[in-house]
Amino acid sequence: MKFKTVYFFSLIALLCISCKNSTSSTQNTQETSTPTLANTQPNIVVLLCDDLGYGDLSSFGHPVIETKNLDKLAKTGIKLTSFYSTAPVCSPSRAGLLTGRSPNKAGIYDFIPGLKKSPDNRDLVHLQAHEQTIPAMLKSVGYATCLVGKWHCSSRFNSNKQPQPDDFGFDYWMATHNNAAPSHKNPTNFVRNREKVGEIEGFSSQIIVSEAINWLENKKDDKPFFLEVTFHEPHEPIASPEDLVQKYLPKAKNREEAEYFANVENVDIAVGRLIDYFNKNNIDNTLIVFSSDNGPETLMRYSRAKHSYGTPGPLKGMKLWTNEAGFRVPGIINWIGKDIHTGTTDQVVSALDYMPTFAELSGAKLPNRKLDGESFVSLLEKGEFTREKPLIWAFYDAINEQRVAMRNGDWKILARIEANGKTLPRIHNLYDGNEALVKNAKLVDHVLFNLKNDIDESEDLSTQKPEVFKEMKELLEVEYKKLLDESHIWVREE
Numbered sequence: 453m454k455f456k457t458v459y460f461f462s463l464i465a466l467l468c469i470s471c472k473n474s475t476s477s478t479q480n481t482q483e484t485s486t487p488t489l490a491n492t493q494p495n496i497v498v499l500l501c502d503d504l505g506y507g508d509l510s511s512f513g514h515p516v517i518e519t520k521n522l523d524k525l526a527k528t529g530i531k532l533t534s535f536y537s538t539a540p541v542c543s544p545s546r547a548g549l550l551t552g553r554s555p556n557k558a559g560i561y562d563f564i565p566g567l568k569k570s571p572d573n574r575d576l577v578h579l580q581a582h583e584q585t586i587p588a589m590l591k592s593v594g595y596a597t598c599l600v601g602k603w604h605c606s607s608r609f610n611s612n613k614q615p616q617p618d619d620f621g622f623d624y625w626m627a628t629h630n631n632a633a634p635s636h637k638n639p640t641n642f643v644r645n646r647e648k649v650g651e652i653e654g655f656s657s658q659i660i661v662s663e664a665i666n667w668l669e670n671k672k673d674d675k676p677f678f679l680e681v682t683f684h685e686p687h688e689p690i691a692s693p694e695d696l697v698q699k700y701l702p703k704a705k706n707r708e709e710a711e712y713f714a715n716v717e718n719v720d721i722a723v724g725r726l727i728d729y730f731n732k733n734n735i736d737n738t739l740i741v742f743s744s745d746n747g748p749e750t751l752m753r754y755s756r757a758k759h760s761y762g763t764p765g766p767l768k769g770m771k772l773w774t775n776e777a778g779f780r781v782p783g784i785i786n787w788i789g790k791d792i793h794t795g796t797t798d799q800v801v802s803a804l805d806y807m808p809t810f811a812e813l814s815g816a817k818l819p820n821r822k823l824d825g826e827s828f829v830s831l832l833e834k835g836e837f838t839r840e841k842p843l844i845w846a847f848y849d850a851i852n853e854q855r856v857a858m859r860n861g862d863w864k865i866l867a868r869i870e871a872n873g874k875t876l877p878r879i880h881n882l883y884d885g886n887e888a889l890v891k892n893a894k895l896v897d898h899v900l901f902n903l904k905n906d907i908d909e910s911e912d913l914s915t916q917k918p919e920v921f922k923e924m925k926e927l928l929e930v931e932y933k934k935l936l937d938e939s940h941i942w943v944r945e946e
Contacts, residue, residue: 489829491815494787495738496590497726498680498806500549501719502542502602502687504781505748507765508716512782514763516703517713521724522742525786529740530831531796534903535783536859537746538803540772540847542630543577543604545745545779545803546682550585550605550620552807552825554844558583559940560605562849562880566629567607573883573942578606578614580940584819586807587678588621593816596675598667599625600660601682602632610643618645622680626663632656632684636715637691655693656684657722665729676737676814681726686715686762688749693718712761727788736789739813743803744781747771750851768909774850774857774866775909785832793835798904800839800859801828844931846939848879848890856895858928862904865924867895883942891936898925 507513511523511531538548543564544555551558560577569575579585587597599622608614609629617625625645632639636656642649644663652659664681671677696714697707704710723742730738748762750770764770764777771778783801785792804825811818812827824841831837842860849855853875854866869876871893882890900914900921914921 489790489792489832490812492737492790493593493595493676493814494790495676495735496595496678496810496813497738497740498549498678499723499740499742500546500601500680500682501742501744502682502684503746503749503760503762503771504686504716504719504744505762505764505770506767506777506780506782507763508686508748509782513765516700517716519717519720521720521727522784525723525727525740525742526784526796529784529786529794530792532783532785532801533796533798534800535743535781536800536802536843537744537779537781539845540746540774540778540850542602542687542745544847546603546605547579547583548824549745549803549806550579550587551583552586552804552819552823553821554804554824554846554935554938556846556882556935556939559882559942561847561882564604564607564630572879572881572885573944574881575607576942576944577881578608579620581615581619583620584821585620586810587680589807589811589816589819590678590814591621591623593814594675595814596671596673596677597621597623597679598664598677599627599680599682600663600667601627601656601680602630602684603627603682604630610646610648616646624667626660627682628684631687631689635689635691636684655691655718657719658725661722661726664726668729668733668735678810683719683722685719686712686748688760690715709761730788738788739790740784740786740788741806742782742784746779747773747777747781766907769852772847772849772851774845774847774854775852776864776903776907778847778850779845787832792832795835797831797835797837799831799837800843800861801831801837802843804843842927842931844928844935846932846935848876848882850878854897854899856928856932858924858931859903860924860927862902863920863924864901864903864909865921865928866899866901867928868897869893870896881942882939883944887941895929895932898928900924 509519511526537545539545541563544560547555547558547560599617606614628641633641640651690711692711692714697710700710700713749760767777769775769777805828808825808827812829828837842858844858846856853868857866899912901909
């Protein structure tokens with residue numbers, strides 16, 4: 453009997469130890485596992501500057517401009533040092549962001565001018581009704597959607613002859629066709645939900661953030677929201693608050709440079725107002741992504757200054773280049789109210805990636821078409837993201853001669869386009885009159901760079917790395933042909 457009693461209590465003790473170990477093991481697993489962010493339906497805010505250079509924020513190395521609000525977002529979130537826009541100029545960059553595909557596939561190859569009939573059918577260019585966009589995708593899973601700022605995705609703005617922002621899923625919008633006019637100060641060309649607004653007192657960056665806040669204030673439901681804030685700054689013609697200009701005059705070469713510095717800080721102040729609104733109103737679970745549509749302008753055409761004062765930082769080129777400064781821009785990700793992996797990363801991320809990333813986070817179904825972007829949710833969860841697809845740009849109006857560029861891993865290759873023994877002339881649009889010329893042209897004079905070791909593209913490694921060069925040339929040929937095959941050709945229907 454004594455033996456049985458001892459055995460019984462021994463068995464109980466073993467069971468207790470086993471249960472304790474099992475519980476401990478479960479707790480450890482929970483503590484070390486990474487929570488998934490998929491289907492969390494965060495509010496999503498896209499902040500997009502116009503012509504902001506890679507080196508124009510203090511957190512990206514500018515020695516004078518103060519951008520404390522954006523710097524804080526970078527410090528408490530993810531600072532992306534290898535973030536790419538989808539084109540080195542505005543209209544195609546915006547189309548690529550909205551669709552997750554190369555803008556060439558949408559037929560938007562260059563900036564869209566005001567409506568004027570042209571031999572190359574450029575007056576026809578617009579984001580077409582069949583294009584599937586981020587706001588429409590998010591709307592399908594219950595999101596409220598809003599656009600404030602610059603649209604620039606159609607040649608016929610605010611016209612029933614072409615689709616407008618509300619045709620692509622924006623419930624509410626207040627926007628301009630292109631730049632704020634006559635300048636950032638007291639603009640007169642805003643349209644709100646297809647109704648002209650008239651002159652608005654103030655500066656554009658502050659005006660559109662106030663409009664966004666008003667939209668949020670008047671939002672009567674508890675739906676998650678998608679808010680796209682597309683600043684006009686620091687695109688010309690520049691105008692900035694006088695107190696900020698005076699602040700920078702002692703640090704600037706001249707008044708025009710002080711106006712530019714003040715212009716960037718005014719955007720930062722506007723971003724700060726929006727973040728303060730979120731915090732004061734407990735609007736958490738809000739993902740914020742910040743970038744620029746392309747690199748800094750090379751010269752001023754519509755203002756007193758002859759030259760832009762934007763800086764590419766350590767990068768080669770400017771806006772309209774296929775070298776890095778054309779489309780490598782400052783990138784910042786922050787998530788209010790959610791623990792994500794933070795810090796600075798050099799992993800390659802593109803605005804093309806917004807659509808698949810937002811789809812995964814929202815639980816939305818992706819469009820039934822091949823996208824060029826990839827979800828970077830793993831970057832948010834683990835700080836890891838490795839692209840499977842190369843990034844390719846074919847910009848036929850590039851200032852530099854190499855108008856086709858591709859990045860794959862640490863490597864970048866560029867090529868000149870040759871047609872009939874000559875460099876392909878700079879063209880704005882692909883249409884039935886030049887389709888054969890472009891599609892029969894050849895890629896020549898390739899150059900190769902290792903961007904990890906050579907951010908300013910100063911050393912061509914095509915002869916030093918023959919195996920890599922061969923692989924990259926072959927991959928570029930394949931990717932460029934695929935892009936050409938899917939590029940939209942504009943045909944005028946008489």
